[in-house]
Amino acid sequence: MKQFFLLFALLFSLTKVQSQENLPTDYLSKEFHKERREAFRNLMPANSVAVVFSYPERVFSKDINYNYHQNPDMYYLTGYKEPDAVLILFKEAQGTEKYNEVLFVRERNASQETWTGRRFGVEGAKSKLGFTTVYNGKDFKDFGIDFKKFDKIIYDKIPTDLKGNKTGFDLFGLIESFKSKAALTAEKDTSDLFNTITNSLREIKTAEEIALMRKSVKLSCIAHNEVMKAVGPDMSENEADGIHAYIHRHYGAEGEGYPPIVGAGANGCILHYGENNATKIDNQLLLMDVGSEYHGYSADVTRTVPANGKFTEEQKAIYQLVYESQEEVFKLCKPGTPFQDLNKKSREVIAAGLIKLGIITDPKDVRMYYPHGCSHFLGLDVHDKGNYMSALKENMIFTVEPGIYIPANSKCDKKWWNIGVRIEDDILITKDSYENLSAESPRKWQDVEALAKQKSTFNDMKFPKI
Numbered sequence: 001m002k003q004f005f006l007l008f009a010l011l012f013s014l015t016k017v018q019s020q021e022n023l024p025t026d027y028l029s030k031e032f033h034k035e036r037r038e039a040f041r042n043l044m045p046a047n048s049v050a051v052v053f054s055y056p057e058r059v060f061s062k063d064i065n066y067n068y069h070q071n072p073d074m075y076y077l078t079g080y081k082e083p084d085a086v087l088i089l090f091k092e093a094q095g096t097e098k099y100n101e102v103l104f105v106r107e108r109n110a111s112q113e114t115w116t117g118r119r120f121g122v123e124g125a126k127s128k129l130g131f132t133t134v135y136n137g138k139d140f141k142d143f144g145i146d147f148k149k150f151d152k153i154i155y156d157k158i159p160t161d162l163k164g165n166k167t168g169f170d171l172f173g174l175i176e177s178f179k180s181k182a183a184l185t186a187e188k189d190t191s192d193l194f195n196t197i198t199n200s201l202r203e204i205k206t207a208e209e210i211a212l213m214r215k216s217v218k219l220s221c222i223a224h225n226e227v228m229k230a231v232g233p234d235m236s237e238n239e240a241d242g243i244h245a246y247i248h249r250h251y252g253a254e255g256e257g258y259p260p261i262v263g264a265g266a267n268g269c270i271l272h273y274g275e276n277n278a279t280k281i282d283n284q285l286l287l288m289d290v291g292s293e294y295h296g297y298s299a300d301v302t303r304t305v306p307a308n309g310k311f312t313e314e315q316k317a318i319y320q321l322v323y324e325s326q327e328e329v330f331k332l333c334k335p336g337t338p339f340q341d342l343n344k345k346s347r348e349v350i351a352a353g354l355i356k357l358g359i360i361t362d363p364k365d366v367r368m369y370y371p372h373g374c375s376h377f378l379g380l381d382v383h384d385k386g387n388y389m390s391a392l393k394e395n396m397i398f399t400v401e402p403g404i405y406i407p408a409n410s411k412c413d414k415k416w417w418n419i420g421v422r423i424e425d426d427i428l429i430t431k432d433s434y435e436n437l438s439a440e441s442p443r444k445w446q447d448v449e450a451l452a453k454q455k456s457t458f459n460d461m462k463f464p465k466i
Contacts, residue, residue, distance in 0.1 A: 030130035203386030230456035257298025268420030302424030
């Protein structure tokens with residue numbers, strides 16, 4: 001009998017190991033994260049130390065948390081995706097062991113892991129993330145780091161709304177220990193330096209990052225195309241949103257990179273509309289700003305489609321103007337172009353077009369109907385880090401997203417009211433030009449109408465009535 005239980009235990013443990021290994025194989029490699037830490041270290045001043053904390057967990061409702069999302073800078077530098085952690089990077093090697101980095105992580109806890117999932121722990125951080133010097137978070141308070149000996153302590157803004165669990169080594173405890181060890185004051189805030197370094201690193205994507213971005217954008221395009229085919233006047237905004245979500249997950253995305261914007265008619269004129277609860281789209285335009293998050297990397301694609309498959313003359317005129325604005329901006333997408341020129345050009349084109357249509361008379365009034373910028377960096381954050389006052393460089397990825405939004409009661413002819421159009425594409429700067437990563441989803445109004453005539457597999461799905 002004893003031998004039977006030993007055999008059972010062995011088989012159970014093997015099964016558990018196998019289930020843990022049944023994971024995607026295209027995550028960023030530990031070599032990527034190590035190289036990024038070295039790149040960060042190279043930008044640090046002499047005799048300095050950098051401190052990076054994980055993001056806090058946030059409450060969804062009562063005793064239920066939101067799905068955890070790691071601090072992108074922590075993930076970028078470590079690959080670690082759990083809370084209650086801190087990374088210490090040193091410019092120069094420290095101690096007799098000559099270590100230049102230390103990672104403090106959540107301790108393994110069999111009881112807690114039964115409820116909330118597996119933890120890497122110290123050994124996992126070493127074997128899977130490639131760290132040599134790793135400790136449990138509870139060791140941070142008494143770990144022998146004399147922060148006062150460094151000329152510069154580099155860290156990002158520290159959250160001020162945390163509540164501790166009284167262990168002393170959750171995120172609140174780690175931060176309090178750091179504040180005490182470093183004798184922090186407001187005058188010592190170095191978040192500007194921290195973000196100068198991370199902006200410079202994250203605005204240029206590596207080959208591994210570009211591969212993940214390609215996949216995230218591609219599967220987002222597939223989702224947009226499928227909704228274009230499936231959409232009809234009787235579809236709800238929520239149903240269209242759900243098609244995006246299903247396709248993202250079908251291809252292995254963890255979710256969306258931001259709350260989806262799926263707005264019909266007047267709702268499409270709300271820039272960050274998020275309710276997505278209109279029960280019928282009716283014979284209106286449907287604006288869909290939805291992008292997947294694949295292994296941490298967010299796409300950001302917007303398409304606008306007529307629910308009945310055909311643009312009205314007014315809808316077509318506004319749509320074509322947004323399209324032309326995009327086309328003119330694309331001509332500037334090459335190394336050396338000042339980033340701010342993209343927004344300037346898109347605004348010039350739309351202002352001239354709105355004047356020609358009689359919607360405005362003064363170019364300054366373009367802000368009434370085009371109130372946002374044309375472009376932002378894209379990556380681990382949907383509005384990713386980067387230097388917006390710099391020039392475009394090879395391997396930057398950013399959006400080009402002009403839009404026009406004319407809500408009811410605007411100071412123009414009523415025929416334009418409740419028309420909202422945005423077209424957004426994700427652009428990779430190449431050696432001497434650009435690549436539109438989201439070109440797989442149609443942009444020309446003729447191509448949008450043609451795709452809308454095709455049948456979607458979702459059109460044949462039947463569900464019980466309730």
